[in-house]
Amino acid sequence: MPHLIGERVMLREYRDSDLPEIRGWVNNAEATQHLTGLFDPPHTEQMTRDFLDSVLIRKNPEMFHFIIADCKNQMYLGQIDLRVKDRVAGRADFGIVIPDPKRRGKGYGSEAIRLLLEFSFNRINLHRVELEVYADNSNAIAVYRNLGFAEEGRHRDYYFRDGSYHDALVMAVLRNEYQQRNVAEGASF
16 A cells, blocks of 8 residues: 655555554544444444454455554554545545544645545546535535535435434545646646
């Protein structure tokens, strides 16, 4: 798995030593409140170990799992995963988590997503990267819009939390949109 290096963060492979970091948040309701039902607690240590083992042996070649780490010391900051859904159409989706609230809002997630988009469009030749985000997650939606994702639809009553149903948005960015945006901002490929 390649290391993708940015200014402050890098995307690196998962390691056995990441287990305590993952265990530290996977049962924390605040950290998982905007994640899919896969993260509904309780998660046993064995479940986390099984997940990490599956990533380490890379069972699925259409899944790209990365740890978001500090460039200086490779310290764990979060996780970002890309799942190729249709290789012919060049379509994938991704998920991201920065579990520590003290590390959110500092640009780590935005930089990690930029690195993942660069990888998606320029290294593995995808055409489209999409995501689903809970409609009440205004901070994430603002980040995605700022990175060029466009809202394409809404899943009504898509998830159940805190005793009621809530909507989710579908957002996506296409390769040509990403490249035009980066050329306008002076980035090089």
